Amino acid sequence: MTSAKSDKLSDSHRGDMLNLTSLLLATAAFLSAADNDAVLARVAAHADRFGVVSREIWETPELGFHENKSSPLLQQELRANGFQVVAGVAGMPTAFTATFGNGKPVIALMGEFDALPGLSQKDVPMLAPAQAGAPGHGCGHNLLGSASALAAVAIKEEMQAKGLKGTLRYYGTPAEEGGGGKIYMLHAGLFRDVDAVLAWHPGDSNRVNMSSLLANNGGRFRFYGVASHAAAAPDRGRSALDGVMIFLNSVEYLREHVPQETRIHYIITNGGSAPNIVPAFAEANLVARNPDAAVLAGIWERVMDCARAGALASGTRMEFEQGTNYSNVLPNDALTEVLGRAMQKAGGYEYTPGEKTFATELQKTLGGPVRSPGPEKVRTDMSEGTGSASSDSGDVSWVVPTAQFTAATFVPGVSAHTWQAAACAGTSIGRKGMVVAARTLAVAGVELFENPSKVKAAHDAFEKRLDGRKWSTRIAPDSKPPMDYATK
Numbered sequence: 001m002t003s004a005k006s007d008k009l010s011d012s013h014r015g016d017m018l019n020l021t022s023l024l025l026a027t028a029a030f031l032s033a034a035d036n037d038a039v040l041a042r043v044a045a046h047a048d049r050f051g052v053v054s055r056e057i058w059e060t061p062e063l064g065f066h067e068n069k070s071s072p073l074l075q076q077e078l079r080a081n082g083f084q085v086v087a088g089v090a091g092m093p094t095a096f097t098a099t100f101g102n103g104k105p106v107i108a109l110m111g112e113f114d115a116l117p118g119l120s121q122k123d124v125p126m127l128a129p130a131q132a133g134a135p136g137h138g139c140g141h142n143l144l145g146s147a148s149a150l151a152a153v154a155i156k157e158e159m160q161a162k163g164l165k166g167t168l169r170y171y172g173t174p175a176e177e178g179g180g181g182k183i184y185m186l187h188a189g190l191f192r193d194v195d196a197v198l199a200w201h202p203g204d205s206n207r208v209n210m211s212s213l214l215a216n217n218g219g220r221f222r223f224y225g226v227a228s229h230a231a232a233a234p235d236r237g238r239s240a241l242d243g244v245m246i247f248l249n250s251v252e253y254l255r256e257h258v259p260q261e262t263r264i265h266y267i268i269t270n271g272g273s274a275p276n277i278v279p280a281f282a283e284a285n286l287v288a289r290n291p292d293a294a295v296l297a298g299i300w301e302r303v304m305d306c307a308r309a310g311a312l313a314s315g316t317r318m319e320f321e322q323g324t325n326y327s328n329v330l331p332n333d334a335l336t337e338v339l340g341r342a343m344q345k346a347g348g349y350e351y352t353p354g355e356k357t358f359a360t361e362l363q364k365t366l367g368g369p370v371r372s373p374g375p376e377k378v379r380t381d382m383s384e385g386t387g388s389a390s391s392d393s394g395d396v397s398w399v400v401p402t403a404q405f406t407a408a409t410f411v412p413g414v415s416a417h418t419w420q421a422a423a424c425a426g427t428s429i430g431r432k433g434m435v436v437a438a439r440t441l442a443v444a445g446v447e448l449f450e451n452p453s454k455v456k457a458a459h460d461a462f463e464k465r466l467d468g469r470k471w472s473t474r475i476a477p478d479s480k481p482p483m484d485y486a487t488k
């Protein structure tokens with residue numbers, strides 16, 4: 001259903017540098033690309049609408065598990081286009097599945113829509129929060145969820161037109177930025193019948209390859225000491241902050257003696273209440289990452305030893321609360337090949353003069369070498385490597401054949417989780433990248449429905465990469481989703 005409200009952008013964003021007019025121009029460029037592939041025409045026919053949807057989600061950034069407007073908006077669009085929506089799955093109010101068709105094969109697309117804390121930003125090439133301290137779409141998930149939904153609608157129409165058999169399913173997965181909605185959906189068995197997952201992520205290039213993502217693990221380390229007057233009776237106090245400091249200093253020494261590609265980062269979320277009181281409570285939030293989940297498990301034991309050392313040395317007590325735990329991505333050779341060909345067919349895009357100006361201005365804020373202001377050309381190959389982020393789509397890739405790619409929603413040089421990325425995600429540049437993603441997903445999806453041998457190849461490639469290993473996670477199967485993860 002198309003609501004009148006969602007058809008227009010809020011007044012507060014009128015007059016911003018890149019508005020809906022340039023979105024329409026962008027879509028026209030795709031339409032005039034004169035391809036006669038039916039599914040690409042179907043993407044083009046719905047691109048404006050989902051561009052508006054992506055912008056609306058961008059204007060109302062919501063934190064993980066609290067996507068109370070973004071998730072229903074995507075549900076509504078899919079329902080209006082003939083999908084059967086089941087909302088509130090796996091114990092998460094904003095998680096949903098949207099299904100069309102029945103029987104085999106079952107091909108799935110992934111949609112994320114959560115924002116990041118503190119990255120509120122207008123669609124301008126200088127730091128300008130829309131609302132100071134508020135969340136923002138610094139990872140472009142407003143585009144992620146919308147592109148996959150756009151592709152789903154196009155594939156569904158193509159299935160109907162060609163009488164293609166099988167099930168097409170869109171997974172609305174909350175809290176990718178922490179909390180890991182997909183893991184609870186996996187535990188609930190919602191991916192059990194799926195043959196292949198096609199996924200994508202916003203980035204600064206149009207790129208298909210076999211790149212993986214880092215496994216990560218993290219959580220909160222709480223130290224409990226004894227409060228006392230910091231000057232009059234320090235001998236009677238036991239400082240929880242000392243515990244945190246010794247813990248984190250130990251981690252700094254540990255950093256030298258772990259594999260080079262490891263990442264460890266932390267914040268102190270509570271360091272006491274006043275310097276003249278020996279802190280009875282202190283807390284650190286730490287995340288560690290490595291390309292290999294098994295290697296990370298070993299490193300994590302040593303991180304835990306550092307925390308125990310902090311407690312022992314400071315005479316405090318330490319408690320650990322498990323946070324996000326994502327697996328590295330298991331690439332899929334057969335699906336990557338399908339996606340690579342699909343992206344070649346989808347093609348890239350050009351900047352308008354206004355977009356070029358925006359890109360140049362934005363790149364000036366990045367520092368470092370001057371980059372080309374234009375979007376990168378489509379690059380597809382079978383090279384392997386590890387991207388420097390983590391995602392719960394990694395966990396899905398250990399259970400179901402999965403492949404993912406990036407589309408150039410951000411200006412070249414812009415990395416995710418920045419105000420620059422949040423700015424791009426609200427502009428026509430973001431929406432052009434979104435359409436590249438949808439076109440790629442749509443062509444690949446139709447190919448899988450048309451060719452059962454490709455689905456079989458994806459399964460074989462999956463088994464080969466798995467090599468007898470099984471998905472494992474520290475998130476217990478019966479645990480409840482941490483609904484306050486992003487807000488506490």
Ligand SMILES: [Zn+2]
Nearest residue numbers: 139141176201
């Ligand atoms: Zn992301």
